[in-house]
Amino acid sequence: MSEIMRPIPFPELINWIRTEYKNHGSVFGVRKFAAKISAPIGPAAGPHSQLAPNILAAYLAGARFIELKTVQTMDGEELRKAIARPCINAIDEGYNVEWSTELTVAEAREEYVKAWFLCHIFSKEFDLADLAGNGCGDVIFNMSAGYSLDGIKSEKINAYIEGMKNAGNTEIWKSCYDYLAANIVSFERFSRLDLDTISPVVSNGITLSTLHGCPREEIEKIASYLIGEKRLHTYIKCNPTLLGYATARKLLDEMGYSYISFDDHHFKDDLHFNDAVPMLKRLQTQARRQGLDFGVKITNTFPVEIKRNELPGKEMYMSGRALFPLSINVAKKLSEAFNGELPISYSGGVDYFNLKDILETGIKPVTAATTLLKPGGYQRLTQLAGLAEKIISPCPIINVKKLNALCDSLPKQARYRKEYRQATTRKPQPPIPIFNCYKAPCMDDGCPIHQNIPEYLAAIAAGNNDDAFRIIAKDNTAPSITGTICDHQCQRKCTRVDYEDPLSIRSAKLCAAENAQEAFIASLTAPGLKTGKSAAIIGAGPAGIAAAVFLRRNGVPVTVYEKREKPFGLVQYVIPSFRISDEAITRDFQIAQKLGVEFLFNQPEDYSFAELQKKHSFVVLATGAWKEAGIPFSAPTSYSSLHTYFDSLAFLEDSKKTNCALELGKKIAVIGGGDVAMDCARAAKQNKGVESVSIVYRRTREFMPSQYEEQELALADGVEIKELLAPETWKDGVLTCEVMRLGDYDSSGRRGIEGTGEKIELRFDAVIGATGARVDTEAFARNGIKLNAKNFPEVNASRESSVQDVYIAGDCKAGAATVVKAIADGKAAAADILRKLGLDADFSVEPANTGSSPAGTDFAALYLKKGIISEAKYNKAGGFDNTECERCLSCNVLCEICTDVCPNRANVAIELPPDSGLRGFQILHIDRMCNECGNCAAFCPHAGKPYKDKLTIFSNEEDFVDSENPGILKTGADKYKIRLEDKSIVNYRKGDKNIGDTWVSVIETVEARYRYLVQ
C-alpha cells in the first residue's frame, strides 16, 4: 500500500545518487551542497531522519548533526497501523500524530548504516568535508530511543544500540562495504583508503525520548542504564510540561495561540521540575565519573487537543513557531537551576530567525523539523548551516543572561506571534492536473482579476516601471486605487508566506502606478469602434468603470450613467481621504476618459430597461450597496437615541464631505468588526471634539473579519477594541451589552460564542453601526430581474441576469465586497458581451499561468532562491524598494513545492523534451518512498493531493494493486502496467498505441534520463 515505505537497496541508492547528480546536478532534489562546514545543526529526530535518502539529503544541504528517528519496541506494521494519516500538518505552527520509526527497528538500523556510508562517500565525492588527514566524514549521528526501561533493555533495542555502537559486524555493514569495495574504481574521489577509514561506530550518543507514555519514575533508571551499562553519551528529552500548566498556557496566550487547547493531565503525569533538577544532577555526576557527556534535549514536543480538524484523532504533537516560546523558556528555567552548566541540545521552533540567538547562548547542537517541512524543504539547511557556522558559542557553559534576554524579548518578536502569518488557506478549488500543474497562487486564486503578478514584479525588479504598468493596466482598470487600498488577497496566497513575508505586491503595483501611470495616460487614445452595438453602464463605481473600460478598449461604444457628480462611487464618496487620495482616484478615472468612455453624471436614478434598450444593446448594472444596514440592536431604541445613532456609510460620507467637522460628542462607539468598522473608528477619531472611540465587538479580536493591518492602524490611532460584548440597547447615552464568552469549537474548527447573561452599561455620546451595508434591489425587481432567496439578483458565471443582455456587477450583485472583485465582475460581463459580439478581448478572464516555462528562464537562479529565507525589503525613506520584487519565486514557472516539502523525497520533477507536448517540468510521485504523511498536500497550491493525484511510479505489483493512483509499474524490459487517469489499467510495451502521447513521453524520458526511478 502506498503508506508503506520500502527501503531502497544500497546499490540502487548509489546508482540513483550518481545518475541524478550526473544528469541533473542534484541529489534527491538537493541542488546546492554545503561544503567545508561543521555547524552543529541538522534534522531533529523525525521525518527527515527516517530513511537513508532523507539523511543524505539533509547532510548534503548542510546538516552535520543528525538526530536519527526514534526507535522503540513497537515498530513496523504495528506502529504504522497505529498512525492516522495524514500525520503531519505544518501549515503554520506544526502538528503531527506520528512519533517513532515506521520501519522495523532492524530496518531502521540498516537505513542509518546505509546513510552513514552515503554521507562518508559523498562528502568525499563532492569534496564537502572540512577534514584534515585521511578521513572522509564530518557528521555525527545521534540515536533516539524510547520509552520504557524494559523496552530499551529488550533484545530488539539492545541489538539496535549495539549495532550502532559498532556496526562493523552487522550484515548491512558488510554488504555495503563489500559492494563499495567491489565497485571502488567507479568512484572519482572516494578511495579504498577512505572506505577503510569509515568508522564502524555509527553512533555513540543517545537521546532518551520521554513523554509518549514514558513513566516519569523510569527516566532516571533508563538514563542511568544508558550511561552505566551502554556507556553512551546521553541526553534526556525534556518537555514543555516542566514549565507547569499555568506558565505554558500564559506563554501561548501571550503570543496569540489561545485557541491551542490542552488541559493539565500531561503536566501532572510527566516529569516535574522539582524532581527533574536533582535527578539531572545525579545523572550528570554519574556521566562525569564515566567520562561521558550528559545533558538535556529541549524539547521533545507538546501534546495538545485536536479541535480544528488539523489532523485525525484526539491528540496531536505541536511543533514549530508556537513551540519556540515554550522550549526556550524550558531552556532558561533549567539553565538558571544549573548556572548554565547543564549542556542543552535544542529543538523546538528553530528557524532562520532565531537560530543565531539560540546558538549565541551556548546551546548546541540545534535540530529542526517544522521549518524543513515548509517550501524550500531540506535546502533551508544550507542557509541555516551558513548562519550557524559564523557563530562562535561560549562552549560549554550556557550564557544564562543571554538566554533570559532572549526569553524576555519574545512577546516583542512579531514573527512568533500567531497573527504574524496573515494567510488563509492557500488551497483553492481547482484539482491538480496530472500534467502541467505549476501555478502562481498570487495571480491564480489570490487575484480576482488574474493580473500577471510575477511578470510585473520582474519588470519592476528590472527597473522597468513602464512595462510593469502596461502589464498591470491590461487587467486592472483602477491601478492606483487598488495599489493603495486593495485588500490584496494575492499576498495572503503568496508562496513566500510559508518562508517569511509575502511579496509586497500591492506596494509594487502602486510603485509602478506612481512612476508610470501618467506617461501611460498621456500615450492613450480612444481606439476605433468595432461595432455599432453599444452598452449602457449604470453606476460609475469601480465595477461600472471596469466594464466600460474593457468594452471600450475593445471597440464597443459605452455610455456610463451615474447619479452622482463624480466617479468611483464608494471610493470617491465614502472611503476616508486618509486611506485614498483624490489624486489616485483622478489618475484612474483619466484612463477611462482617455479611452473614450462616455460619462454622464448627475443622471436620474430611476432608470428603466425599456428606455435604455431603445439606445443600447447591452446593460450593465453596477449600482453598489448603499442601503443602510439594520440597526445592530436586538431591542428597539428610543427616539432620542436615534439622533445619536449613525449608519456607517452616511457617517463616513458626511465626515469626508465636511472634512471631519461633524459634532459627534466626546465618546464614540462603533459596532462591528469589519474593515468598514475600522474606517468608521479612525474617521470618528478625527472629527472635532472626539476624545475616545471604542469598537464594540461580540467575539474576540482574533475572529474579527477586518484585515489585521487595518486593526493595527486603528489601534495606532488610539482606538480601543472592546471584545466579547453584544450590544442590546442604545438609549439616552447608554449602550447596554451582554457579556459574551467564546464557546466550544464547531465542526469547522471555529469557536462559537455564547451569552453569559451578564449585562454591562457603557456610556457614549454617539454610536456608529458598521454591520454591513445592503443592496437596494427595488429597481432590479421593478425591471423584472429575478432575485434569489437572499434577495440578490440571480446571475450566471458571466454575471448575466435573468434578463437577456443585462448584467449585474460589483457590490449590487451579492452585497458589499471589494474594489478588485467589482473590477472582476465588470471584466466578466465585458468578456461575455465581447463574445456575443464576436470581438476579441485584450485581457484575461481565466488565470493564464499553468505550467508555462518561457524560453530563456534561468532555472538555476530560481532553484537557488527556493531554499533561501529573504525578508521583505522596505525603503527606509518611505518609497518602494524595487529589489523587493527580486524575492518573487516565479511560481508560475517553477513550483515543485511538493518535491521540496516531502521529507521522504517521494515527489520528483522530471524535465520533458520540448517536443513532448508537455511544458517543461512534470511531477512524478514515487510510491515506495511515501508514507502518506500528507505534507505535500498541505502545501500544494491546488485543491488535491500530489501523493494521490500525480503520476505515480510503483515498484511492485502489490503496491500497484493497492493504490488507485494513476501510474506506471515497470514489469520487464520495455514493458509496463499502467493505470490511466480514468483508472483503466492497460499493459503497454514500447511502440504500442494504447496510451496517449504524453504518457509515452513520460515513460521515454524516465527511461532515458531518470531510469533510477524505475530500477
Ligand SMILES: Cc1cc2nc3c(=O)[nH]c(=O)nc-3n(C[C@H](O)[C@H](O)[C@H](O)COP(=O)(O)OP(=O)(O)OC[C@H]3O[C@@H](n4cnc5c(N)ncnc54)[C@H](O)[C@@H]3O)c2cc1C
Ligand atoms: C468604508 C468602506 C471602506 C472600504 N474599503 C475598501 C478597501 O480598503 N478596499 C477595497 O477593495 N474595498 C473597500 N471597500 C469596498 C469597495 O469600496 C466596494 O466594494 C466597491 O466600491 C464596489 O464597487 P461598485 O462599483 O460595485 O459600487 P460603488 O462603489 O458603490 O459604486 C456604485 C455607483 O453606482 C452609482 N449609482 C447607484 N445607483 C445608481 C442609479 N440608480 N443610477 C446611476 N448611478 C447609480 C453610485 O452613485 C456609485 O457611484 C470599502 C467600502 C466601504 C464602505
Ligand code: SF4
Ligand atoms: S512568490 Fe511571486 S509568483 Fe509566487 S506567489 Fe508570491 S508573488 Fe506570486
Ligand code: SF4
Ligand atoms: S509524497 Fe507527500 S504524503 Fe508522501 S511522504 Fe512525501 S510529503 Fe508525505
Ligand code: SF4
Ligand atoms: S506542489 Fe507539486 S503538484 Fe502542486 S502545483 Fe506545485 S508542482 Fe504541482
